Amino acid sequence: MKISVIITLKKDVLDPQGKVIHQTLDGMGFNDVNEVRQGKYFEIDTKETDNDKAKAKVEEMCKKLLANLVIENYKIIDPK
């Protein structure tokens, strides 16, 4: 089963890369952008076949390694 995770920076954390991407988009003529925040995306292929169990395991992975909860939020996307 494949489970996806999106990690984003928390609201108050400075994202200089997102800022530069925003400026570049601006320079390219995409003038209606309010803000860009950069994040991370993971695809985890697990042997677990039970949906809930797999999600619980991935949540544990997020808390222990994939995200740093001081600065980041994680969102687990339901497997299809």
Place this chain on the structure above:
Amino acid sequence: MKSSVITFPGSNCDRDMDVALKKFGFKNKMVWHADAELPKSDLVVLPGGFSYGDYLRCGSMASKSKIMQSVINFANSGGMVMGICNGFQILVESGLVPGVLLRNKYLEFICKNVFVKINDKQNKYFKNVNNEVLEFHIAHNEGNYFCTQDQLKEIEDNNQIAINYCDENGKIEDQFNPNGSIKNIAGIFNKEKNVLGMMPHPERMIDTSLSGEDGSLFFKNLINNLK
């Protein structure tokens, strides 16, 4: 005095640290990250470098390596643990010191000498250092210290800030902040002050012909404080 320097895959300041520690009288051992047991030590150092290629977040992989459980146990029982640069990043990722280190504010890798002001001398790292200001070297891409407002309050209430970026006279201002760190923080302690994480490299300032001498002051003082 016995010290141990941990080498992770991608560490590159481990041998510099070994040279520095030995120069000032430590009997140092190099310890591989995959070892489980820490040799008997009075000081454990997590050196600078790019452990695991800075994958995921700087220091995040190294903080989960086998030796780190022993380092964490050692620190929790009062042992002296010092993390320099990538070592500082490993300390924050392992939870031994609060906060995180973000990408530098202006997205540049910074490699230069800086001045730092010692904020607290009630600890074994800086006790008896005569100077208020030291000149150290920094070389990092992710040294922008960040923590939540609640953490900051706790850090300040417990006097856990070790050193702040400043000018040569010890003035702590925005313009002397190289990377955007909150409150110009260059190094912090854990609550008990036996664990120190800092971005500057004292091991690069131990030879007048190469750099400066303020690292020598730091190490001479450190070994005397540990005796």
